[in-house]
Amino acid sequence: MTAPPADIARIRAQVDQLVRAGDTRQLKALRDHLKATVDRHALAGRTTKYGAHPVRWVQERLNQTVWSKQREILNAVRDHRRVAVRSGHGVGKSWTAALVACWWLDTHPPxxxxxxxxxxxxxxxxxxxxRYIRKHHRAGQLAGRVNQTEWLIDDELVGYGRKPADTDTDGFQGIHARYVLVVLDEACGIPEQLWTAADALATGPDCRILAIGNPDNPASHFRKVCLPGSTWHQMAISAFDSPNLTGETVPEEMSAALVGREWVEEKAREWGEENPVYRSKVLGEFSEDGPNQVVRGSDVAKCRMPMEQRRPDEFFVPVELGVDVGGGGDETVIRERRGVHAGREWRAHTDRPEQIAPLVLRAIRESGATVVKVDSIGVGFGVIGELRNAQNRREHTAQIVAVNVAEAASQPTKFMNLRAELWWELGRGLSESGGWDLSTMANADTTVAQLLEPRWDVDPKGRIRVEPKDEIKKRLNRSPDNADALLLAFYAAGRPRVRWL
Known part of the structure; x- marks a missing residue:
């Protein structure tokens, strides 16, 4: 129902009267009242016009274009109580979720x-x-005002973003409305308890839940709601659905913001099409943890979750480097480790010790590392010599540790060699226990993709054997250099290893 013109005309007449009288004391309050009245009556009109037409609302209210999968999400939320969208990278998932939130508040009664x-x-x-909600609100000049995590209309709170404690099933209590929309963004990282809390808000027939995110943790609750037979309406968006790969016509500005064919082809070469990271980031699909997979995707996913608060300083020492020296065309990779945190990375396509050593020296200077662990097989032996000569020239003070992963493990009856021990005790063990923080790691997707590749079995003596690097390279046409450098960075090199939990 539209606003009775007499209501607005009466308030405007009162405003004009106060202006003529010069009564500024009441003028602001009356103008605010006029704006609120206009806003509320206009909202009633939008409910009639756009309540069942979210795509038209985006086009006419925001003057934006939505591509086919975005239109499908908008209409799915309109039609279904609970919608789960597993999505690849760069397809505008959070942008679309923000459109849903803005449409919801702009077309339902305050x-x-x-x-x-x-x-x-x-x-x-x-x-x-x-951030996207604020952009849409500003673009459409929508009712009320939006700050960093709240939306208010006439000083009434109508929307907010929160992060309750993971175990707080009452974290969203106190919301009582006929039309409640709950948005679970980056849904794979949201613990089951908060899904329960969200579900408790959306019990009415006119309520909705939208869960959207990359499917990168097969042990998550998000995975459960995406399984066949789930009561949720499910959608999957692959990078191959992007207009840049299908040829769907979209504005040039939108095309530039969406994932493109070059990136998809690059990741197929870099990660491999069967790799769990490729399946998540490109195909928008979950992967199972394989029984002979050394490092499990569900464990690594937990280690990639960002921390809410900064850890104490003792969690950032020691500062050490791991150096996987490239040979035969492989890349040389240097990884920084700061306590439990995997940090920066330095890389170069060279197998010449006189070129690699200066890169390591640069990493030592930039990181302040006190220990550098270098793969000593092949070219690495020459790099170690260069670094020790530099130490003698007082160009650095770091301890240089040679690591031969082909030698015997510290537990020779359990592991075939030191390589197997590193991958099992560090790659698998630290991921399983949450003993390292990969949330701010440079070049994270590629490193994690490599972590998830090696397979294991047992040798004739019953010892754990990890797939050799040459076999991985033969199978995938690439070497896990980034992952090996990460393991070397966290290797205790004969010293007791502290397990941070």
């Missing part, structure tokens, strides 16, 4: 509608979904 959003961390709530 006081009867509410939007709640959450994500694995508060910084993600604020910096991803609500």
């Amino acid at each position: 006081g009867e509608a509410f939007v709640v959003s959450t994500a694995p961390t508060f910084s993600q709530v604020r910096a991803i979904l609500w």
